[in-house]
Amino acid sequence: MTDTSTGPVASEITARLTQALAPSKLDVINDSAKHRGHSGDDGSGESHFTVAIESAAFAGKSRLERQRLVNRALGDLMTEKIHAMAIRATAPGE
Incomplete structure (x- = not known):
């Protein structure tokens, strides 16, 4: 079940x-x-996420480049609050 x-x-x-x-x-x-x-699982109820994001910023970028953009945007959350994140990053029209 997802929340x-x-x-x-x-x-x-x-x-x-x-x-x-x-x-x-x-x-x-x-x-x-x-x-x-x-x-x-840190007991907070907010440690594992899936992000589905569509952005023009991903146009012409590889899957790895897209994930790096997401990780860079999240910064310290990735090391301090988030244990795991699945990323589905697409450009418009994909």
Whole structure:
């Protein structure tokens, strides 16, 4: 089961990606409940996410370059708050 409700970490992910990449579509899905009790579960209920993002910033970029753009936009969240993130990054029309 996925949770699309917005907690403080999900809200910060949304804000940072919106500011850095001006997405035309953005879904931040909290997958943490699937990982309860596993390694990396910090008990916060916000440690594992899926991000589906569409942005013109990804046009002409490889999958790796797109993931790097997302990781750069999230900065310290990736090391301090987020244990795991699945990224589906596309350009408009893909």
